[in-house]
Each structure stands twice: as C-alpha cells, then as structure tokens.
Amino acid sequence: MVVGKSAGLFGGAPANVRVRAPGKINVSFRVGPLREDGYHSVASVYLAVSLYEEVTATVSEEPGTVVTVNGQGSLNLPVESIPLDATNLAARASALLAELSDHSTGLLLDITKRVPVAGGMGGGSADAAATLLACDALWNSGFSRDELAKMAAELGADVPFALIGGTAVGMGVGEQLTPAISKTPLHWVLVTSAYGLSTPEVYRALDELRLREGSEPTAPPEIDPRILGAMRSGDAQALAELLHNDLQAAALELAPDLAGILQAGTEAGALASIVSGSGPTVAFLAESEEHAQALAGQLTADGLTATAVHGPVHGARIVTDYIA
Template identity: 75%
Template sequence: MAGRTAGIRGTGPRAVRVKAPGKINVSLRVGPPREDGYHSVASVYLAVSLYEEITATVTDEPGVTVTVDGQGSLNLPMAEIPLDSSNLAAQAASLLAELSENSTGVHLNITKRVPIAGGMGGGSADAAAALLACDALWNSGFSRDELAKIAVDLGADVPFALIGGTAVGLGVGEQLTPAISKTPLHWVLVTSPFGLSTPAVYRTLDDLRLAAGHEPPELPEIDPQVLGAMRAGDAHALAELLHNDLQDAALELAPGLRDVLDAGKEAGALAGIVSGSGPTVAFLAESADHGETIDALLASTGLSTELVSGPAHGARIVSDYIA
C-alpha cells in the first residue's frame, strides 16, 4: 500500500490522544489447527465501554518509545507489558512510519484499562489507537478502511478495535462484517490478577480435543440466532446462546475460573462466559440496574469487577494539540 502525501512537517499537531475499546467474544467457535499454525474462527465481536488510551507525541529523536500507566480498579500486571519494539502499539507506529512520507520520531504513552492478557483484546486496542493517532500526527491521509487493512498485519483483533460496534469475524478473525446491534447490552466483567497466554490456550484446546477424539469442522460458522438476539437487544435470548470453544481450555489452565462462573450465577447473572482466551469472565445482565446489582454482589466477595456496555465505538481521536 502506497504512503500518502502528508502536510508540511511542523504544521500539524504535536500530540494526538486516541482511545480504542476492548471487546467480548459473544460467540467464538474454533476450527482445527491449520497448516500455518493458526486456527480458523467464527466469532461475534462486541466492542465494550472499556477503553485503552494512547497519547502519541512527536519527538526530536527518531524511532518509537513507549511508556505505560494504568487507571481504574482492574487488576493490571503492569510489569508484563513490554516497553520495547515487541510492544504491539510500537509495532503499529513503526509499520505506519514505513508507509507515511513525513513520519517523525514518536513517543507513545499508553493508559491501560483493559485487562492485560485477559482475553479482551487490550493489546490490539493499543495497536489500533496507535495507528489512528500516528496517522493524525503525521497527516498520513489513510482512510479508516485502509488503516484496517494495515492493521491485519498486526493481529486478527486489531482491525475490529479500529471499527468497533458489533461484527462477525471469520478467517483468523480479521475478515470482518459489521452486524446490526443498536440496543445496549450490559455486562459485568470479573478480572484476574494474572493473564493467560493466547497460544497456550489454543494449544490446550487442541490437546483436549485430541484426548476426546473430537474433530471440529474445518470452517466454523456463526449461529444466526446470536446475531438475531443482538439485533433485537434481547439479553435473555442471548444468554442461552453465549458460546466460547476456548472456555474449557481456559478453565483447564486456570481452574479457579469455575468458582468465578459459579459466583456470577449465584449473583443473578443471566449467563457468564470466559472472554476469548481468558481469564476475564463476562456476565450478562438484563439491564443497567441489574448489572449494578450483580457488580455490587460480586465486588462484595472480593472479586475485581467492572461494569461495561456495548456496542461501543471503535478507535476515536479524543484530542489533538500543539504541545
């Protein structure tokens, strides 16, 4: 993809702040391992109102630097976040710099709110926010769709964090089709003080299937009833349809999550599901008030909780300014 003609360096903003959402996999079906080592999936993504935030600032020195801080009540193991070129946001900025004619050195300050290694796409949200922030910072001129195509090279969840809302993801999750879902759905998240490695969860899923003699379809499909329930905003119908093929693997690696699922049921949640590869657990409520009740009951037991709703918007510029 060719880079775009930028404005004259120095005339644009010196800093841009962007926020991008975490996500819940409302339905996630996983095929067998492919020859390339990945798995085909059929996922219904729901962006939720828990946002990562990145401030990208022009630097005099070339290259990309990263700092991280955290806000909110979530358990955030900050020491696990790389601050070098392996950071996904740094990779996003470096990739866009190669495609932008007037790129500069840039410092990325990441404010973490989405659980780290929690199955909610926090790193992908960081990458999406970095793409949008650096595009504005350097006046690169890429459209949202063009940025989404660039984002595919960074990970399957990154394009969705750019687009937000509700979408069906096929392939490895990067083939996105937006879905209609306008009525807010309310969730209570229970986070853990530890993360789970996504590759380890997938390997565990493969091992469990092999031991059980289960052969999933090569190309998994979405149950259309899931999309119907979301389109109608029918939380009770959706509660019967939540599904995650990775959940048993996450429970195998983190057995204590079974107690969390039981606690949510006792607190009156319509349903609970491990989000993506875990260990974050998402509980569906019938309304905002019901969510507050569930949240209070779970928090009273010492669990770390967060009330969210979705669909939420994708990556969005919050501010740009001359620093």
C-alpha cells in the same frame, strides 16, 4: 495524562494526538481445525464494550519509538508485564505506519491501560489500533479507515475490530470482518484476574483437549444467526441461551479457579456467563444497566474485582489533539 500544547511540524499538524480504543467481548467464539499456516479458523461475534485503552502519541526529536505504560482503575492490571521494546504491539503499529508515511518522526507513545492485560479482551490490539489512528493524524499521512484496517490486519486478528468497534462477525482467523447491526445496548459485568493467560497456550490446551476427547473439528466453524438476531433486538434473555466460547474449557484447564468465578456470577443472578476470548476475564450478561450495577456490587462484596460495562461502543477515535 494531560498533554501540553506544542508546535506542529507539518503545516499545522498536531504535535500530539490522544486516541481511545475499546476492549471487546467475544459473545460467540467457535474454533475450527488447525490450518496449514499454524493458525485456527474461527467464527466470532465481536462486541466492543465501554472499557477503553488510551494512547497519546507525541512527536519526539529522537529517532525511533519510546513506549511508556500506566494502569488506571482497579482492575488488577499487571502493567509491569507489558514489553516496552519493539515487540510491543503499539510500537509495531507505529513502525508499520512509519514505513508508509512521508512524514514520520521519532515518537513517544504513552499507553493508559484500562482493559485487562492478557485478559482475553484485546487490550493490546486496542493499543495497536489507537496507535495507527494517532500516528496517521500526527504525521498527516492521510490514510483512509479502510487502509488503516488493512494495516491493522497485518498486526493481529483483533486489531481491525478495535479500529471499527460496534458489533461484527469475524471469520478466517478473526480478521475478516463483517459489521453487524446492534444498536440496543447490552449490559455486562466483567470480573478480572490478577494474572493473564497466553493466547497461544490456551489454543494449545484446546488442541490437546480435543485430541484426548477425539473431538477435533474437520470443517471451518459457522455463526449461529440467532445470536445476531438477539443482539440486533437487544434481547438479553434470548442471548443468554446462546453465549458460547470453544476456548473456555481450555482456559479452565489452565486456570481452574475460573470455575468458581463462573459459579459466583450464576449465584449472584447473572443471566449467563462466559470466559472472554482466551481468558481469564469472565463476562456476565445482565438484564439491564441497573441489574449490571447490582451484580457488580454483589461480586465485589464477594471479594472479586468486578466492573459494569455496556456495548456496542464505537471503535478507535481521536479524543484530543492539540494544533499550534
């Protein structure tokens, strides 16, 4: 979407701001026991990847926030399922910042979706992170990244990571972030589905599965330090042996067709495969950029919707603002 130049409201502040924020893969995701607050404790290794949401925030003379959504690319994005009212996570982000800003205005939020919808890659969280950054610039609020990250944590466990990007360890419910060093790119192929999975439903399925198996955990989970070592060195072969997602079995119960997708990637030569977060997006680890491109081509030829990505990449970032 191209946003035209228009006059600023507050001493040269932009009248519109465009921000990109990345989706993520949970390279490792371990789920602990249910907490008293109704959430599960988790231990996650987040990796921001080169599939970006884009949010354009524009000053409106009308009060409130109007949200529009469109999809780009060929990743089976069911954008018609996304709410456009106050329950939309980006709209909630703008409302939160408006309460704290001295210069908030009516707002138009145009969201371009590239991250799978309800796909386990944090697309809605990326929208919220992008909105926080865009509105902060739009309204000259002057909040620091740390202050925005605290606001982000109020919106959801994945929102702070979409703001900072890179690689990080997430504890608590995922919102307690510790950045990790990981500069060498890792290459992946994502296979998306035409449907989404509800994260709360996947967690419920996990609880039921553990109850049937008598395998409920009793202590908060921990991170295997070998994962961080493999990511720090960019050693895809070593990382392939360490990918783990406690939610994968539950996602497979709700969407049995994912088993065939996982098998297809193995047969096509992926180093390893994992359901991303709560699914249904499946991530295949590749040896190199060339391997990822070849793998994506093979899976596409097999009739799947596949795209090659890499990570780590930066978090939410302003890509265009127009100042009068």
